[in-house]
Amino acid sequence: MTDCTKAYKSIAEAFAIAGEVTDICPFGEGHINTTLLVTTTEAQYVMQGMNTNVFPNVKGLMSNVIYVTDYLYEHGVETLHMIRTKDGLPYHSTEDGKHYRMADYIKNTVTYQTVEDKETFRRVGYAFGDFQNKLSGFDASLLVETIPHFHDTPKRFRDFKAALEADVRGRAATCPEEIDFVLKRDGTYSRVMDALADGSIPLRVTHNDTKLNNILMDATTGEARAVIDLDTVMPGSLLCDFGDSIRFGASTAAEDEKDLSKVHFDIDLFATYADGFLAALGDRINEKEIELLPYSAYLLTMECGMRFLADYLAGDTYFGIKYPEHNLIRCRTQFKLASEMEQQFDAMAERIRAILAK
Secondary structure, eight states: OOOHHHHHHHHTTOOOOOSSEEEEEOOHHHHHHEEEEEEEEEEEEHHHHHHHHOOOHHHHHHHHHHHHHHHHHHTTTOOOOEEEBBBSSSSOTTTTTTTEEEEOOOOSEESSSSSOOOHHHHHHHHHHHHHHTTTTTTTGGGGSSSTTOOOOTHHHHHHHHHHHHHOTTGGGGGGHHHHHHTTTTTTTOOOHHHHHHHHOOEEEEOOSSOOOEEEEHHHHHHOEEOOOTTTTTTEOOOOHHHHEEEEEEEEOOOOOOSOGGOOOHHHHHHHHHHHHHHHHHHHGGGGHHHHHHHHHHHHHHHHHHHHHHHHHHHHHHHSOOOOOTHHHHHHHHHHHHHHHHHHHHHHHHHHHHHHHHO
């Protein structure tokens, strides 16, 4: 029996699993939670120790996950099937205050860290659109905000201005152009929040971390199988999910690329993702949401950029860094993308119209 198995065996056995535990080993590439593959004589499971520094409201987080996965499972959608404890609880708490959850292991699947090709990106778009489609009948108001104001861009802008005013590390003098880039766009950040407030777009279940590595793809066919990493599932707007996918997936370079000549917004990848996303949604998306799709890509890119810049000004208290200017470099890539998106709003809207006209 390995040391890992010895350390976690009693925790795994707190869940209503089939068979006897034979092995437990580290699993996956996640950096937030401790993820383990549990093998028994009859099945395999994924067990996670939840990071309460990032997600202190474990009860609310797991309530959201259970609501959404149970709803999808009951409607015949392949999803994370959460295993309750032997006491019928959604997670297990240890005496030292740690919290664990467990789900069935979904076999014959892979995840991708980067866009391998356009068809893969289209399939990812379809998967996240289908996630929205299948949950369109779910009452999003049942969910709690595990991270309040997560995609409230006006609030993020206020946080940025507070960090700028405090300038605790004296770094504002090192990045006047980046600061000016954010400040000059004041007034462009509230359209999604305003539309939610006036009811012109609906409150929906949102994933809030729509990177392609949060889709399990079938290892044989390449088709999307299941949406995973549901820790940030909350009520919000589908525009945030769409926009963040574009921010991440339609860039030609890494998020921390120092050479900005390599950083571009790829409108063809934008259209590829939108094609899959809208095909899955069908008539579940309204006219105002369609109108704001190009804007949402810009908005989420600006939001991410100002968060990187605010963290740089605050002394790098949130995002992990590898060198002192890491967050500054990250914000520059986002602002380069946002500036190119601004120049292509009309072309992006035309691509959306062409997709819908097919």
